[in-house]
Amino acid sequence: MSGITTIEEARLRAAAEWWLRLREPEVSEATLLQWIAWSAREENLAAFERVGTLADDVRQLDDGSRGLLRRTVADQPASTGASARSAARKGGHRWLPLALAAGFAAAAAGGYLAWTYLTATVTRDYASTVAQRQDVRLPDGTKVALGGASRIQAHFDSGLRKVELSEGEAFFQIAPDETPFEVRVGQLHIRDVGTSFDVRRGGDRVMVEVAEGRVLVTAPGAGGVQEASAGQRIVYVPGVGLKVAQADPTRTAAWREQRLEFDNEPLDVVVASLNRYSRRPVRIADASLASLAFTGTIRTDAIDRWLEALPQVLPLRVEMRPSEVVLSSREVTARQ
Amino acid sequence: MDTVSSQSNGAGARTSEHVARLEELCRTHHRALLAFLQCRLQSPSDAQEVAQEAYVRMLTLERPENVDDLRAYLFRTASNLAMDRLRQRGIHARAVDEVAIREAQTAPPPERRAMAVERLQGLRQALGELPPKTREAFMAHMIEGLDFRAVANAMRLSERMVRYHVTRALAHCRARVDQLEEG
Numbered sequence A: 001m002s003g004i005t006t007i008e009e010a011r012l013r014a015a016a017e018w019w020l021r022l023r024e025p026e027v028s029e030a031t032l033l034q035w036i037a038w039s040a041r042e043e044n045l046a047a048f049e050r051v052g053t054l055a056d057d058v059r060q061l062d063d064g065s066r067g068l069l070r071r072t073v074a075d076q077p078a079s080t081g082a083s084a085r086s087a088a089r090k091g092g093h094r095w096l097p098l099a100l101a102a103g104f105a106a107a108a109a110g111g112y113l114a115w116t117y118l119t120a121t122v123t124r125d126y127a128s129t130v131a132q133r134q135d136v137r138l139p140d141g142t143k144v145a146l147g148g149a150s151r152i153q154a155h156f157d158s159g160l161r162k163v164e165l166s167e168g169e170a171f172f173q174i175a176p177d178e179t180p181f182e183v184r185v186g187q188l189h190i191r192d193v194g195t196s197f198d199v200r201r202g203g204d205r206v207m208v209e210v211a212e213g214r215v216l217v218t219a220p221g222a223g224g225v226q227e228a229s230a231g232q233r234i235v236y237v238p239g240v241g242l243k244v245a246q247a248d249p250t251r252t253a254a255w256r257e258q259r260l261e262f263d264n265e266p267l268d269v270v271v272a273s274l275n276r277y278s279r280r281p282v283r284i285a286d287a288s289l290a291s292l293a294f295t296g297t298i299r300t301d302a303i304d305r306w307l308e309a310l311p312q313v314l315p316l317r318v319e320m321r322p323s324e325v326v327l328s329s330r331e332v333t334a335r336q
Numbered sequence B: 001m002d003t004v005s006s007q008s009n010g011a012g013a014r015t016s017e018h019v020a021r022l023e024e025l026c027r028t029h030h031r032a033l034l035a036f037l038q039c040r041l042q043s044p045s046d047a048q049e050v051a052q053e054a055y056v057r058m059l060t061l062e063r064p065e066n067v068d069d070l071r072a073y074l075f076r077t078a079s080n081l082a083m084d085r086l087r088q089r090g091i092h093a094r095a096v097d098e099v100a101i102r103e104a105q106t107a108p109p110p111e112r113r114a115m116a117v118e119r120l121q122g123l124r125q126a127l128g129e130l131p132p133k134t135r136e137a138f139m140a141h142m143i144e145g146l147d148f149r150a151v152a153n154a155m156r157l158s159e160r161m162v163r164y165h166v167t168r169a170l171a172h173c174r175a176r177v178d179q180l181e182e183g
Helices: A007-021 A029-039 A042-059 A063-074 A080-088 A096-112 A267-274 A303-312 A330-335 B009-041 B044-059 B070-094 B098-106 B117-129 B132-143 B148-155 B159-181
Strands: A122-127 A134-137 A143-146 A151-156 A161-167 A169-173 A181-185 A188-202 A205-218 A225-229 A232-237 A241-246 A259-266 A282-284 A293-299 A316-320 A325-329
Touching: A007 A029, A007 A042, A007 B159, A029 A042, A029 B009, A029 B070, A042 B009, A042 B132, A042 B159, A063 B117, A063 B132, A122 A143, A161 A169, A161 A188, A169 A181, A188 A267, A188 B044, A205 B044, A225 A232, A225 A241, A225 B009, A225 B044, A259 A267, A267 A282, A267 A293, A293 A303, A303 A316, B009 B044, B009 B070, B044 B070, B117 B132, B117 B159, B132 B148, B132 B159, B148 B159
Parallel strands: A161 A181, A282 A325
Antiparallel strands: A122 A151, A134 A143, A143 A169, A151 A161, A169 A188, A181 A188, A188 A205, A205 A225, A205 A232, A232 A241, A259 A293, A316 A325
């Protein structure tokens, strides 16, 4: 092999060195500072990412490809030590001793990770059905009001009180504790700082409204950090990010008093909320209606009345069928 | 407002200033932080989560003004969290409890196992071009998964030399694969 011929290859070597260095068990303060300085150069970081991608690919290779590479290497001239060994065995399985040694290495790694303690974990599921509201108390004393057709999983251990909202809406009144409390909605993380707050999930869109205290919300990607305090709401839309807006604290989690409050929200989000309370499912037949904005209050005990009046507010047609309610666009009606 | 550090009132202003600094930090260093974590954790989703967790830790700092290098602190925090996660993996691998099993079941499968044919071809060519020891060290560490000490013992080299060989091999493979893929 020729020596380093280009700046690019020198850069790749530095990147490869970093890849090895960052996989060491310990990372010193000096290493961290050097990494920050080195990776600040765009070309360096890009080289590192490329080396890392290849290295990860190689380490995750399937058995067939591994075999192919082993055979490729077996056809090449070997270094002196290995060739003496392989000559004795008539070539071919030069990698066998190392492959066997791999078993011992794995055992050693197990020892390194043999921690003497186990963390105690508590996991619980809670769910409500359509039009049902449910109050639950989590193992730490936190009170949760579950909206209709909503589901949470609490997963507590010594480091974190974690609750996953997989469907619907919930209002949290967090019990004070040293262990941090976090609500997760997909990739969105909501960290409480002594608080009560409401979280609503409508498809990929998430709304967090704070009644008391503060919450910190983080979304994946750059710039995905926001904070909200009492009287504020954060709306997360995938691809757009986090947005903070003022909210009316008297209307936060009004669903607990049978009112659904919407402030300039798309119709599909409104319908998703509605369907958690309506015994007859509501369906949007024309995709063009989904983005119509709605502001107002819906009483969960008078959903049908609201639906009947909806054509006065939005340009659409409502069809009350025995098993469902269909919202369609008005143009279709005009043509019929 | 800045000079008044009364507990109740100063906190708000300090916080918003701190949040603004963090947002800036997040914008400029997110990629480097993710690359760092991905390398430590060997999992994109874990890297993503730890990065988010690190930002939250930074946001909830009691006295951010006492931290003189926020950037270094961010990386240190993330590095410690990654360490915790590696330890936890060790625990989970051992604890046969309901939670560990459920998490293992819901964990995403390894991204991509088979390599594109052209890339594999490039890799074979690159390996053929390497000096024998460099190639052997690369195969033992990267393909057979031996740690540096085991490779050093098997090849009768120092660990430092093994690292040197693996570094060279990785850089050369990357350069060769790039060259072939660019046409």
